[in-house]
Amino acid sequence: MHLNFLGATKTVTGSCFLLEAENKRILIDCGMYQGLVEHLNLVPFPFKPEKIDALLITHAHLDHVGKVPKLVKEGFKGEIIATRATFDLAKIMLRDSAKIQEEEVKKNERAVALYTIEDVENTIEKFSTSVKYGEEISIGKIKAKFNDAGHILGSAFIEIEAEGKRITFSGDLGNKGKPIVRDPEKPNKADFLILESTYGDRNHKSIKESVEELREAIVNTIERGNVIIPSFALERTQDILYFLREFFEKDLLPECRVFVDSPLATSATEIFLAHPECFDSETLKVFMKKDPFDFPTLKFTRSVIESKQINHIKSGAVIIAGAGMCTGGRILHHLKHNLAREECSIVFVGFQAEGTLGRKIIEGAKAVEILGEKVKVRAKIYTINGFSAHADQSQLVEWAKLAKAKRIFLVHGEERQAKLLSMRLKNCYIPSMMESVEL
Template sequence: MAIVQSFGAAEEVTGSCHLLKLRNGLRILIDCGMFQGEGEDEKNRQHFGFDPRKVDILLITHAHLDHVGRIPKLVKEGFDGIIVATKATFELAQVVLFDSAKLMEEEYRTRYRKAQRRGEEKSVPKPLYTTEDVEDTWLLTHIRAKYDRPLKVAKGVKVIFRNAGHILGSATVEIRFKEEGKTHKVVFSGDLGNRDDLVMPYVENVPEADMLFIESTYGDRNHKNMKETIKEFKKAIRKTLLNRGNVIIPSFAIERTQEVLCILKDMYRERELPRCKVFLDSPMAIKATHLFSKFHRQLGPKCNLFYKEDGDVFDFPYLRFTCDVESSKKINEIERGAIIIAGSGMCTGGRILHHFKNRLWNERNCVIFVGYQAEGTLGRYIVDGVKWVRIYREEIRIRAKIYTINGFSAHADQQDLIDWIAHIKKLGKICLVHGEREKQSVFKKAIREKVGKRAHIVRPKEKIYL
């Protein structure tokens, strides 16, 4: 009998990692993500809970760090099977993993130098993995899945990837296999997209599933109306620029940045955007944006209209890409009329800190937060209304206007999730993963009331039998 165990994203949001064990001994891993948040480093360093050497196939739903971030560690510890994902996911995952490795290497070098001066260099833990480990990952056998086409990955086992509408290349994964003369269908949703997403198309439906593992990140609520969200965003932009100020947008490199660029380009085309210079000041976000444009056929209607008319999804006359540090520093010379999009999204590091140091004290400027700010991050402190922040050993007075616009989300909300489940005609067990326990409890009740099905909240390492 087939068994599924979740070694991550069970009663929590990050660290997605689910192992399907078939009766014939075949082991299929669905995602191998990093645990994210304060105090999670030790969790990432722990044993997986299974032997990576015994895993035969790794299926990747999409390239966010909490779904791919521990793959180099998996390889480092003995996994040498095949990896299956969409072409776009493979290319985006390379960007994400190399960036992750470089950040960990830089942090290690900094901590090591400081520890050396104290004579405590042996106490500094080495990076979870290095750029060399990431390179080794791409030496394994890779199979590119195409949407909606059954793909044979082992004897008697096929997988079908369907567009999940979450980020570029994202997919729901259906695994079909035979046991005791019967064909079974196990579906992993990965992360499902928001129906109002400006960049991605709406998630594709799955016809049937004997067992469904579905994300529940926003299973307890519905998102704010997107039209109102965009209206609020545009108003903040126009008000600041017309007041001869500058706009600073801390943004996540993948999906959120592209959504912001889509709105700004639309404003330019509709002559709603005052004359300005828009800087995308994040090497990772620049690479991701080029990939989104490269795979434009996988994006939504508006993006494809932009591509058809302009030959590029996101580019427009006001937009500048600042890849190198010197170009980034020159932005500080601009007194007014700049929109600066920079990472990191929660202001925990990166180029956004330099822009904060140079702009936060000026009351003509504004900061627009377009993503969730976790507890303990600089972004959260600012959102919560602190008057002073310490950046690079300097105390900075916050006089800039702070906007928090909460309607943006790459995740499906409760109604989206319910509608998607309702379209599955032959549905067996429903298992909730990738969500906080409290939110999952609300979602479980909603499924019972609106779909008439019972759902189970998966516990860490719990054995779920088909």
């Protein structure tokens, strides 16, 4: 049995692993590289897509699912297996990704689209084999079980049994105590563990503290100016809406209007409401009485006209928009109108990768370029770290120890993060890109 590390080695994005066992070839995730390593997306697949028997998807983030349309376009005919929520979210994520790539190609001669919207639609037609958490499925003699990873809606870690051994792929492991999704399930004993290490070097602030920081940022700003929250469309926006609803119900905020100015986040929120089977008990309890992501002063603005109208508001608005790292999307317009105003606040609630506009702002840039214009940074900048959707070091260690694996392969983390995590666990190995190991 062979395991090939085809992505997310010593880096966070591009998850893709090929398991060759029992005369079958199975891919676990087929993700896109993002940020500084984006150019790696153009490297051809190191296998023949038509020779792959099945693709198992851990969750709908693009760094796990973003290259599936390319795989299908290049001849993959096997089964695609994921939870129902993952399929539903992957549909909107992939359509959005194709749209962004097509726009990029129009703007920049050197840009290459990995696939078109048509390729995405052909891929979506293959989203047929959905699994429930805990259900065992077979691919020939191989057995696979999807368990709740508690990372985002529908996310799973996958336990595979082949040739008398158990190999567990953690996917992305969730942060305990997060709202909406359940905490990660415990893994069974495994022979081999492929473990993510995004935050292998540190522990998070508590979610409770972060929620209070968010509330204070809004209270301190809203009577004078606006609060701009760059947010990922998937999960983070719904987390923030969940907390804002609680603030309003408990009367913890002054009067303000809240806008979700992101068609993708709006669609994602609708999908969340269609999958209460993924909710934790608190969210389910709320859901049985009302919409957990709605409150009277909230408005979802889908159209460009509605979005532009927000630009006239000078104070009293909380504006949630994407992209989460300010790399594009409607957030740029809101930053252009509010970043230079000292009475406003920009509240970062998610990870800001190196090289992004978001990172420049949190690192204290005095001025930044937005949509071709130089904009001074005068607004108050808040960076709230505790909303992470990833387990921190102590949670990763605790979870990994339960699997009692003979060997742990650390992936989905920068080399430094993986190394620091490896010091806390026994029998760790940090594989390199394209490395193949015999299990």
